[in-house]
Structure formats: C-alpha cells, structure tokens
Amino acid sequence: MRTAYTWACILMTVVAAGAGDVLLAFAMRRIGDLGELRRQHGPGVVAGRLLSSGTLYAGVFFMAIAFFTNLIGLSWGDLSIVGPASAALTFIANAVAAKFLLRENVDHRRWLATLFVCCGVLLLTSS
Amino acid sequence: MTVRKWAVILSMVFFSSVGDAFLARGMKSAPSIDVHHVMDVLSVMANPFVIFGIFSLLAFMYSYMTALSFADLSYVLPASAISYVFMVLLSIFWLHEHVGRQRWLGVAFIVVGVGFVARGPVRTENASKKEPVAETVEERR
Numbered sequence: 001m002r003t004a005y006t007w008a009c010i011l012m013t014v015v016a017a018g019a020g021d022v023l024l025a026f027a028m029r030r031i032g033d034l035g036e037l038r039r040q041h042g043p044g045v046v047a048g049r050l051l052s053s054g055t056l057y058a059g060v061f062f063m064a065i066a067f068f069t070n071l072i073g074l075s076w077g078d079l080s081i082v083g084p085a086s087a088a089l090t091f092i093a094n095a096v097a098a099k100f101l102l103r104e105n106v107d108h109r110r111w112l113a114t115l116f117v118c119c120g121v122l123l124l125t126s127s
Numbered sequence: 128m129t130v131r132k133w134a135v136i137l138s139m140v141f142f143s144s145v146g147d148a149f150l151a152r153g154m155k156s157a158p159s160i161d162v163h164h165v166m167d168v169l170s171v172m173a174n175p176f177v178i179f180g181i182f183s184l185l186a187f188m189y190s191y192m193t194a195l196s197f198a199d200l201s202y203v204l205p206a207s208a209i210s211y212v213f214m215v216l217l218s219i220f221w222l223h224e225h226v227g228r229q230r231w232l233g234v235a236f237i238v239v240g241v242g243f244v245a246r247g248p249v250r251t252e253n254a255s256k257k258e259p260v261a262e263t264v265e266e267r268r
Contacts, residue, residue: 105251116240123233
C-alpha cells in the first residue's frame with residue numbers, strides 16, 4: 001500500500017510540475033522578452049506585467065504543489081526511487097506538454113536531448 | 128543566440144546549483160528534524176547558508192522566467208540540466224563528497240543531451256505561428 005502511495009505522490013509531482021512549467025512558459029510567452037521590455041519601458045513595466053499575470057500565479061501555485069507532493073513522497077518512499085523517478089518523468093512530461101499544449105516544434109534533436117538528460121538524471125540520482 | 132541570452136541561461140544554471148549546494152550545506156549543519164515536529168524546519172531559516180540558498184533560488188526563478196520569455200520550454204529545461212553537472216562539481220570541491228563512476232556516467236549523458244539541444248534554435252518558428260492550446264481555450268471564454 002505504501003508503494004502505491006509513493007507512486008501516487010510521484011505521479012502528482014510530475015503532473016503538478018508539468019502544469020507549473022507549462023503555465024509559466026505560457027505566461028512568459030504572452031508577457032514577452034523581459035530584456036527587451038526592460039530596455040524599452042523600464043523595470044517598472046516588467047514588474048507590473050509579471051505581477052498582473054494570473055497565469056504566472058497559477059504556474060507558481062502548481063510548482064508549490066509539486067514541491068510539497070515531492071516532500072510527502074520522500075517521507076513515504078526511498079529517496080533513490082522518488083528522486084530519480086520524479087525528475088526523469090518530469091523531463092518527459094514537459095517535452096510532451098511543450099509539443100501538444102504549447103505547440104512547440106519538439107524535433108528529434110530535442111527528444112534526444114530529453115532522453116539523454118533523463119538517463120543522466122537517473123544515473124546521477126540513483127547512485 | 129546573443130551573449131545576453133546565453134548569460135541568462137548560465138545565470139539560471141549558476142543560481143540553481145549554488146542555491147541547492149547552500150541549502151544542502153545549511154541542512155547538514157542543522158540538527159535533524161523529527162517527523163512529529165515538522166515545524167522545527169522553521170528554526171533552520173536563521174542559518175546563513177539556508178538564507179543565502181533561498182535568495183539564490185529566488186534569483187534562479189527570475190532567470191528561469193527570463194529564459195522562458197525568449198526561449199521554448201523544450202529548449203530551456205534540457206539546457207538547464209547542466210546545473211546537475213555544476214552540482215556534482217560543487218559536491219566534490221565544496222562539500223567533499225565522493226563521486227563514483229555511475230555519477231560520472233550520468234554527468235556524461237547530461238552533457239551529451241545539453242549538446243543536442245544547444246545546437247538547435249531557441250524558439251521554433253511553428254510555436255509562434257500556431258496558437259497554443261491554452262490561449263485558444265482562453266479566447267473561447
């Protein structure tokens with residue numbers, strides 16, 4: 001039963017982290033290049049746009065959920081399972097979400113990069 | 128990609144690695160936290176390493192948002208994975224941890240993965256032409 005709870009937490013972490021990253025990416029795409037904005041309108045406008053973005057707050061909220069579900073998962077399961085599984089699955093979930101929700105062109109180079117980074121993270125965190 | 132954009136990606140990697148290393152150092156020097164007294168975690172907030180770690184992670188968050196404002200999510204995430212390599216180097220030289228063969232193999236995989244994504248465009252043409260699903264849903268309301 002404990003294993004089922006641990007995997008439920010891993011799944012929730014992956015979904016919440018993916019949702020957080022996608023919402024954040026979506027919000028930043030709508031706000032525009034922060035460097036250009038700062039140069040053209042000053043830091044006040046940048047702060048105003050960031051603070052008035054509801055999507056950004058939603059992204060941060062989901063990231064907070066991912067953080068706490070990860071902590072709960074770590075209290076139930078082994079670090080050697082929870083750490084690598086949630087990190088590697090989050091990379092894959094984000095690539096899939098970027099392709100289908102953000103409509104990014106995730107070409108073979110980016111898929112390969114995601115897979116290599118996934119394997120690297122698994123090796124690093126499970127040692 | 129311009130020098131400024133590379134600097135943003137590198138600052139993201141730097142602040143993420145330094146933040147995690149400072150938090151790890153702070154948590155190691157603090158007394159262990161009992162499961163039944165989780166609120167004791169607040170006592171470590173006075174630790175200078177933990178404070179510096181939190182500020183570094185806030186700087187990482189701003190760099191991350193800046194990077195997402197000019198690059199795709201599917202570019203930024205694999206590119207930022209190089210922070211795992213920095214963390215391994217910090218754990219060797221600062222925290223004096225032992226790093227075995229498996230970890231070095233992991234580092235090699237990450238470096239190859241980052242190499243793949245770094246050679247491609249930061250923002251794909253298709254992403255700007257097609258409407259993201261989230262935007263389409265918002266417009267329908």
